[in-house]
Every structure is written in C-alpha cells, then in structure tokens.
Amino acid sequence: MEQRVVRWIPPVLYTVVLAGGFYHAAVAAGEFGGARLAVFAAGLLALFALEAPGPDRAPAARLPAGPLLTVRVVLFAAVAAVDGSGVSRALFVLVPFTAYLAFGRRAALAWAAGCAGLLLTGLSVLAPGWWGRPAYVSDVLMFGLALALALALAGSVVRERAARAWLEESYERLARYAERVAELAEAEERARVAGEIHDGLGRHLADLGLQLEKAEVFHGLEPEASARALANARRSAGRALAEVRGSVSVLREVRPFPLVRSLTELVRYLGDDRLVVELTVTGDESGHDAGTLTTLYRAAQEALAGARRHGRVTRVEVRLALDGPAARLTVTDNGRGIARGSEPGRGIRGMRERVALLGGRVDVLGGSGGVAVTVTVPRRSPAGAPSASAVSAASGASAVTGWATG
Structure with a gap:
C-alpha cells in the first residue's frame, strides 16, 4: 500500500x-x-x-x-x-x-x-479582508481539511510500513527458529537412533558373541553347557532380528511400544538357575507415549546387562510403576556394588542422555549390598512435552530405593 x-x-x-x-x-x-x-x-x-x-x-x-x-x-x-x-x-x-x-x-x-x-x-x-469573503473562508477551511486528511493518510502509511517491517523481522526470526528446531530435531533423532543401535541390536550381538564363545570353549568339555550356550546364541540372534524389525516398524509407523510384554520376555530370557530376576509392575502403560516406554525398556536392558556383567549378581528385582505423574523403573541387584568415587560407565551415561531428552533423570546408588538404578520419566502430554506436575515429580524424585542384600 x-x-x-x-x-x-x-x-x-x-x-x-x-x-x-x-x-x-x-x-x-x-x-x-x-x-x-x-x-x-x-x-x-x-x-x-x-x-x-x-x-x-x-x-x-x-x-x-x-x-x-x-x-x-x-x-x-x-x-x-x-x-x-x-x-x-x-x-x-x-x-x-x-x-x-x-x-x-x-x-x-x-x-x-x-x-x-x-x-x-x-x-x-x-486579498486584505479576506476573512469577510465567504469564498476565501471556504478555501481556507477546505485547505485545513486537506492537510488533516494528508496527515491521517501519511500516518496510516507509516504504521503499515512499521507493521510490515515487524512482520518481515518476525518471519526472519521464525525462519531461524525453524532451522534451529530442525537442527535440534535432527540431532535428537541421531542420538535416538544411536541409542537404539547400542542398547538394542548392539546388546544382543554382544550377548550372541559371548554365547558362541562359551559354546566353543565348552564344546569338548561339557557338551550340555555348549548346547545350552548355542541355544542362548540362537535366542539372542532371534531377539536381535526382532529388534531390527521392531525399529523399522517404529520408523515407518508410530505405535505404542509393548513395555510390559517386552520386559516380561527380557526377564524370562535372563533368568536361569544362577540368576533369579523378579518383575513387579503397577499401573497401565497406555497412559505413556512410545518414547517413554521405549526409553524405560532400554534402561532396564542396560541395568540388567550391567548387573550380569559387573556385579556377581544372583538376584535382581525389577519394579516398574506407571500409575503416578511420572513413570519410575527401579532395578536393584545384590551384587558387589560400586566402588566409591568410580565414574559411571558408558552404558549409564548413554542411559542418562536418553532419559534427559524426555525431561527425566537417572539415579544410581551403590554399596557393599548391591546397586540400585532408578529411572524417572515424567508423564508426557499429547504434544510430547512433560506436564508441569510430572516435571515436578521427576525433578524431585528421590534416589533412595530398596536394596537386596547378598
């Protein structure tokens, strides 16, 4: 204009x-x-x-x-x-x-x-005495009215100029924000995919290699142990394939992650005559989004793998609470604990990164009686952001959990 x-x-x-x-x-x-x-x-x-x-x-x-x-x-x-x-x-x-x-x-x-x-x-x-002539007075009045209209028109033009400049600046800021959001979303997706590969497929492949190595060692000494290791290796390969198919399905179509069923299968797979794993679930997983459920499952995988790998564990308790403003997973073992002053391993660091993306936290306590890992993830709204009450519950979550004594 x-x-x-x-x-x-x-x-x-x-x-x-x-x-x-x-x-x-x-x-x-x-x-x-x-x-x-x-x-x-x-x-x-x-x-x-x-x-x-x-x-x-x-x-x-x-x-x-x-x-x-x-x-x-x-x-x-x-x-x-x-x-x-x-x-x-x-x-x-x-x-x-x-x-x-x-x-x-x-x-x-x-x-x-x-x-x-x-x-x-x-x-x-x-024209001396013009104020006494109607024609001149009319001209002066019309000129004054024209000046007022010109000022009003110029004012609206200036306001439109300012509004257009503000809109252009807003569009530029919005474009910059959109680029930044796209960059952050891309970085978050890369981190998620890396975590999926490490915590899912990587974990099963590592277990597959361990079982095959065990089968090779016991092949001529203990045929039963070798056969059992081969069976576990086949099971790990099957689970790795299932993980790949599940990840592809999630990428193609967003759908709820079956957390309770997956945890039940994981506990059944890990438990044997040398390791007792108990699972307790309260609440309904339908109130949480797929990202939260997947993250809780990966955290359980990492905590259980760490217990088997480092803790000389004979008993593990897995407790999952889904009925509060925040979902809470607690994995407690009766192993040798964590040495004072030791740094968290790569698995715990990766777990914390994944949980932090959802606004949650990871607490690890260790002593002579074992290790307790508590993962708290706030309930997320339909838009994907944690609710205010859930954030409060997550930020105030206590690291004190139950302990299994060895």
Whole structure:
C-alpha cells in the first residue's frame, strides 16, 4: 500500500492542478496566459520529473529526503505564484504528507503549520479582508481539511510500513527458529537412533558373541553347557532380528511400544538357575507415549546387562510403576556394588542422555549390598512435552530405593 500511495498520489495531484490551470487559461483569456502559463506548466513538468517512474527513479531516488522536500516546496511556491486559478494551492497538501513519511509525525505537523501560515499570510497580502469573503473562508477551511486528511493518510502509511517491517523481522526470526528446531530435531533423532543401535541390536550381538564363545570353549568339555550356550546364541540372534524389525516398524509407523510384554520376555530370557530376576509392575502403560516406554525398556536392558556383567549378581528385582505423574523403573541387584568415587560407565551415561531428552533423570546408588538404578520419566502430554506436575515429580524424585542384600 505504501509504495502505491507514495507513487501515485503526487502525479495524480499534479495532473489535476495542470488540468485546472489550463482550463482557467481557456475560459479566462487574458488573465492567465503567456509567460505565466509557461512558468506554470514548466513548474509542474519539473514536479512530474521528480516522480518519474522506472528503475532509476531519478532524480528523486538520488536526493536525500530533506533537499528533495525543499525542492518540492520551491516548485510548489513558484507554480502557485503564477497560477491564476488558485487550484495549485492544493499542492501544499503534499508537504506534510511527504514530511511525515521522511521525518515523522512532529516534522509533519510543523510543516503543516508552516503551509497553513504561508496560505494565511499570502491571503492577507494579496486579498486584505479576506476573512469577510465567504469564498476565501471556504478555501481556507477546505485547505485545513486537506492537510488533516494528508496527515491521517501519511500516518496510516507509516504504521503499515512499521507493521510490515515487524512482520518481515518476525518471519526472519521464525525462519531461524525453524532451522534451529530442525537442527535440534535432527540431532535428537541421531542420538535416538544411536541409542537404539547400542542398547538394542548392539546388546544382543554382544550377548550372541559371548554365547558362541562359551559354546566353543565348552564344546569338548561339557557338551550340555555348549548346547545350552548355542541355544542362548540362537535366542539372542532371534531377539536381535526382532529388534531390527521392531525399529523399522517404529520408523515407518508410530505405535505404542509393548513395555510390559517386552520386559516380561527380557526377564524370562535372563533368568536361569544362577540368576533369579523378579518383575513387579503397577499401573497401565497406555497412559505413556512410545518414547517413554521405549526409553524405560532400554534402561532396564542396560541395568540388567550391567548387573550380569559387573556385579556377581544372583538376584535382581525389577519394579516398574506407571500409575503416578511420572513413570519410575527401579532395578536393584545384590551384587558387589560400586566402588566409591568410580565414574559411571558408558552404558549409564548413554542411559542418562536418553532419559534427559524426555525431561527425566537417572539415579544410581551403590554399596557393599548391591546397586540400585532408578529411572524417572515424567508423564508426557499429547504434544510430547512433560506436564508441569510430572516435571515436578521427576525433578524431585528421590534416589533412595530398596536394596537386596547378598
């Protein structure tokens, strides 16, 4: 709107004034013609040149706003001085209009007051006692109304300019935010996929290698142990294949993760005559999203694998609570515990990274009686963000859990 208004209002006004001047010269022969008419036409042609369209917009595009406005006022005065019709007084309406666009509201008001004062001074000099003539009074009132309308129009143009600039800046900020969100989402997806590979397929492949190695060692010594290791290896290979298929299905179509069923199968697979694993579940998993359920399962995998690998464990208790504002998984073993001052392993660090993405936390306590790993993940809203009450519950979750004594 601003460009259309600024571009077309001055030429239209110049055209009206030019037509009015020539019409007056035609109907009032002798009063307005000759040199005066030539100066009148030359002044308007110069004004037209200032508004010349085209890529250069010359010379107006190359002149600063202040000198350009001064040139226009000089030309307006020259045209008005030789105009016998009086129509050219309307040109001064453009002064506060262009001043508003170039310098703001205060400058426009000052220029409008100057134009009104110039008109009144000219009438007082050229037409003494003009205030007693209705025609002159009507002209002054109409000129004042035109100045007010010009100021109002310029104000709306300036407001539109500011609004458009604000919108453009907002679009730029939004584009930057969208790029940042895309980068974060990509980084989060990479971290999730890496965690899936490490905690899922990687874990089963490591177990597969261990069982095959065990089968090779016991092949000629204990055929039964070797056969049992081979059976476990086949089971690990099957679970690895199932993990791959499940991950592909999740990537193709988002669907709930069967946490309780998966934990039950995991406990059944790990338990044998040397390791007792008990699972206790409270609550319903349907109230939690797939990301939370998958993360809890991976955490259980890591905690159980760590207990088997490092803890000399004979008993593990897995407790899953899904009925509160936050889901809580606790894995407690009766192994040798954690040495004081020891740093968490790569598995615990990866677990904490995955849980932190969901706004949760991981607490690890270890002593001579075993290790307790507690994972707390707040219940998430449909949009994927944790609710306020769930965040409070997660941030205030205690690291004190039950202990199994060896």
